[in-house]
Amino acid sequence: MLMPFASLAQSEVVVTAGAAAPEKTLGEVVILGKRVESNPNAEVGAPYKAKTSADTRHTRPLAETPQTISVLTRTALDDSGLSDLKQVLGAQPGITLGTGENGNAFGDRYIIRGQEARSDVFVDGLRDPGMTTRESFAIEQLEISKGPNSSFAGRGTAGGAINAITKQATLDHDFERVSIGAGSDSQKRVTADLNKGFGDHFALRANVLYGDEEVPGRAPSERNRKGIALSGLYELDKDLSVTIDYYGLRTKDQLPDLGFYLTGTVPNRVPATNVPVYAQANDALGSDVDTLTARVNWTIAPALKLSSLTRVGKSDNFYQTTGASAGTRYDGATGTAYTTGYIDGGHTGWQEVKYFAHQSNLRWDKELFGLKHEMIFGAEYTDHQVVSGNFTVANGNPFNCKSTAGVGANNAFCFTNSAGVPVANLANLSGRSYARNTYNQDWQVKALALTAMDTVDVTENTTLFGGLRADHFDMSLVRRTPATGVITGDYGYKDTLVNGHFGLSYKVLPKLIVYGSAATAQDINGGEADSGTSSGYGGAVLYQNKIAGAKPETSVNLELGSKWNLMDDKLLATAALFQTKKKDVMEGANYDTIGTFNTGSNRVRGIEIGLSGNVTESLSVQMGASVIKSKVLASATPANIGKPLSNFAEQSLSVQGKYQLTDAFSFGAAVRHESDRCGGQPDTAAGFTAAGLCSQPVPSFTVGDIFAAYRFSRRFDVRMNVLNVTNKDYFTAVYRSGSFLYKGDARAVRVTLNYEI
Template identity: 75%
Template sequence: MILKHPHVRRPKSLRSFNDTQLSLKKTGLALGISSAMFLPLSAMADENLAAPDTGDEVKVLPEVVIYGQRQESNPNAEVGAPYKAKKSADSRHTRPLAETPQTISVLTRAALDDSGLTDLKQIVGAQPGITLGTGENGNAFGDRYIIRGQEARSDVFVDGLRDPGMSTRESFAIEQLEISKGPNSSFAGRGTAGGAINAITKQATLDHDFERVSASVGSDKHRRVSTDINKGIGESFALRANALYADENVPGRLPSERSRKGVALSGLWERDRDLSVTLDYYGLRTKDTMPDLGYFLVGTVPNRVPATNVPVYAQTGDFLKSNVDTLTARVNWTLAPATKLTSLTRYGKSSNSYVTTGAMSGTRWDGATGAAYTTAYIDSGHTGWQDINYFAHQSNLRMDRQWLGLKHELILGAEFTDHKVVSGTFALTNNGTFNCKKTAGAGTNDTFCFTDSAGRPVADLTNLAGRTSTRLGYNQDWKVKTLALTAMDTVDLTDRLTAFGGIRADHFDLNLIRRNNLTSVITGDYGYTDTLVNGHFGLTYKVTPKLIVYGSAASAQDINGGEADSGTSSGYGGAVLYNNQIAGAKPETSVNLELGTKWNLLNDKLLATAALFQTTKTDVMEGADYDTVGTFNTGKNRVRGIEFGLSGNVTDKLSVQSGIAFLNSKVLGSATATNIGKPLSNFAKRSASVQGKYQLTDAISFGATARYESGRCGGQPDTAAGFTTTGECAQPVPSFAVYDVFAAYRFSRRFDVRVNVLNVTNKDYFTAVYRNGAFLYKGDARAVRVALNYEL
């Protein structure tokens, strides 16, 4: 028989159940104890078990097997459906996900674990409707996401607060990952033209204790150890600690290496069910040694293709580092039975730095003979550092009321943020000897080439330049303070019809100082203030208690100079200047219209979704010609599409997390007339992912993941892709399909092993391209991971 326990406060003697269904064999005294504990259920047992003693021969009773499931530490999970989340962790979403008039894709902890992916860039990039970008404008800070064709590198949130550090992000402390599709500044504030990514962290809980350790090894010298320990202290305190140590060679790209070290501590004090305070610390140290910028494109259109068999050309001194430290305080206070205050306060610091090397292929000359030949060559390098300090506070007051005979779920919110980013570069010194020439004829060599004129490769490519780096002073000081006020209301108009409305006003003060970091001379001091007002409105109609249809409209705005890493590179979100002053450019405005349906199936264990949408972005700052007033907001584009999703249990044994997106983009207006009618850059028309897991027996499970992305064309953000006059893409990223497999075996209630084979066909595939084709990020080669998971 199957026994499911309720989610109750933890008695001190209660031990947590395991991650998957368990098989606990009860005999003798244990059977007697179990029978007493579950007395109400014993009445349903076979009547032969309850027959009185008649003096006949004693019969040996069959073995009784009891299955249980661990209480999830994630309070937002759907019980019994490991791949399905029931609700958003953002308290401003007052209804379950199945009743929310917006496309929100949620990845649970179980789905993340089974996938075998750990870096947030890998996880997010595998989702439909999302593509990855390179470090544009020569910078390589952190991860770059593009949601539904719109830049989202600064639209990453942690527990509902914007995370301004452009860092490399890891998943070890994430309980679930929520990806909102479509502009929605009423929730997130500035930016979010294509959507937002919200990482929900693991929090201390008094519900139950657990101590879990996971250790994995694999190909490419992969080593990873993580712990997740939660302990209640008395009736009011709980502590939770997550720790991570991981390093590996980049699969297929030795000697490039990645290392990740982190700790996440959470402490909970709960006076009672009405008042609790949580204090968190999160620290992460990431380092990529000799970070690989992948391949590059060769040939000319229409035969522009990725180069083949490119060796690792990163130089020995290259690196990509990210350090993050944050402190967060949370207060949940029920002031009255229908009034609740939720408050978050965070202070954080992060530092990012990089020295990387790119490469291209072309004609070079032998300095001694003047002979021309085709070879690959490394560039002069790319460097940067940034130090980020930020403070954020958000309070939301929820009041459930009956007004004019209607049920209202009203939320009033206030948010203050103070983000500061100081950035600069490194000076590079080449100690190696140039071995080729970039201009025709014989003469002094001035370039580092992969081969000589006879086609012979250099002996030690990764030490060819012999580079050393020295950190210079800052060349940019960027800061923005924002005060936001929010009002949202969810109203049941009838038993079937519900309306949602939200409005948010953001008043910001932006300052940007530009400085020559060689002479320390200030070259620009810019600043301005403005107020953004955005809204969101949705209607849902319950066709049946489990099936809704909805319509929604939402807006979002990007501000002039809103990207801290772009300075005055206006085409990348940097500040638009005019006469050496920050220009009076309008905010870029996106409006999303969406029609959708959501259907809770199979006793609420499976959620099916479909959404038809259109996002129109106006007043786009293209970075074209700003010498004349009135040319600041010259662009306009549109994205249309349909997206389907399925998450949860298809059967008692089969779990799925899947989605597919069909998108179409078009430039509707531009200062460059030839751009009109073309698709957006870095835009995939079709993308899909499916992750499925089958529980063959109580001990054995297996599954697979498949993801597909159609070909796309590189270019500058927010502008047309780089097409030639004949309609050929100048910087193409080929389509790809990648497959992963995994299997797990549970030895006991406490111990299991999982094997993941990533990119099982060892396919060469590419995830992003720089606008001139110099960087063509390569996906990881085949990798095997074996993880041992033990619950103490």
């Protein structure tokens, strides 16, 4: 709009009689503008703040939604320098990471407010059952709902749900953005985000990824990522549009690192030091993901809108990994005892995942009985199947140490000999190879769900929300002996889950609400596809060789909170007190079917605060902090009662801030803190000794990152990230035996060039 005035301002002409008109040249006129945001849910002018949820069932802005929902915008993700979803979520308050738990090492494992959430990851509102390694290159914003969420998400979601919102084609504007990154640890990363409209009705968008790096501080372990996301939009008119998306991702970790391990005995049980990379040469972990999604958005009438989403997909996952521990071993030739690290026999698995899902939601805005209602009626059908098996492990090299005392044949692989001399080539210590076996399990769940929700303004300041969802599921689980093909178990059952969500909010000020909410969630027996009949890890608990006979586990969340839009709606402050109580918990003993139906109960209480948006015109911040306490209330094992739950930190903090010093230069930092935690099985008390000391402790940590960016022109800028700037050794998760202690990345430097074509 300023262009005509800018042109006129280039010269000033003064005319006098009988004289030539002299010219006076003014200074350079600079026209500044901000890049148009491609995310329709963003708050304009506040890069770290989302205004709305991409889930259309949330009919009000996030600042008016009676629930804790943390949102990470695309800008916040880019500034952080983190790319894998596990890294991003591990830095959020109230979320901790778990280990692959031996036989269940597929993909990423999250724990939200003390509850398992590895199967509670959604993409654009539909459950993503692939349990893969997930990447952020195609994500527009990341929404984390805290507290039981079955009325929105269906079975599971006892602690919350993670919803990744993908980048979609748009007719709003064209853009071509390319990012090229390089850094320490041989890091290379290239991404491109291209959107082009063709006329008034059709647009295409493509996002591509290539990434490769050594694991910081743990070379030669390395990560490789390749991906493409294609989106095509056809907009017949402003009332009807169809979008078809394809998403493909190929991930592979070569020599995947299972980290360190704990040594010593309580109370002196601590992480080992100077642990070398012990992964064997043929070790690998990978995922191949392909999904096709079609969505329809139809405004039938001004007050009647239909959104429909259909997805078909598959993923192929595998892992071939080696763990390690330390302890006393023996020289088989001399019987000499010595302390050393040693590798275990390996951990393997593969999955073939196929899924189909359809969800339709009809929104109807209607005034009834003098009150404004925003009603949602939904239907969803899903069919998820997971066929899985493992690999046979063969060792081609001779053993070099002995696990039992005395002289005799060696039967183990050790890092050093009895004189303390390290082996020459640790990656080839065992000469390990893997051969894929046929399947040993076929897991499938089909479910049909119906949903009804309503948001109604009772008074000018008071709003009620109510939601109800019924899920009818049909689950089957077939177990098989691969070598013979003999079926060893054929289990199945059906049930219907009914869950609700109720919220009441009151506007204390035009931009400040207080609210109360209550919500439920239910988990089913055997609902974790990667666990089979490993009852201790979410697998099926059997009784008289049957899976049925158990009530669903039920979680109830009560929450009191407030949300305040500040700084002309550019800053959102939130605070919430919550309690989640879980009853009818199925308790498992181990990696077997031994367990008990509905004998457990636990409680989680806490407070969480958040801040996102612009503190000033120049300072953007994304902050969250939580303090959580947990307690086992009932258990088939009396000694567990009164103990905390396993694998979560009672205090956590995450702060990311960016300061725009000039129009061209910005800088920032991120700090995350987690208190210590104690390992153990899901839904079971953390491992404590009789004296009340944690047997598998993970130390607390505080890690800081810094970043800076400089914009050379409207089209070109550069950003530098230094992750773990103090190069701190820290650990994110522990296996219940202490043999896997996942290590956070060491210091890493990343430089990224961003160019808009």
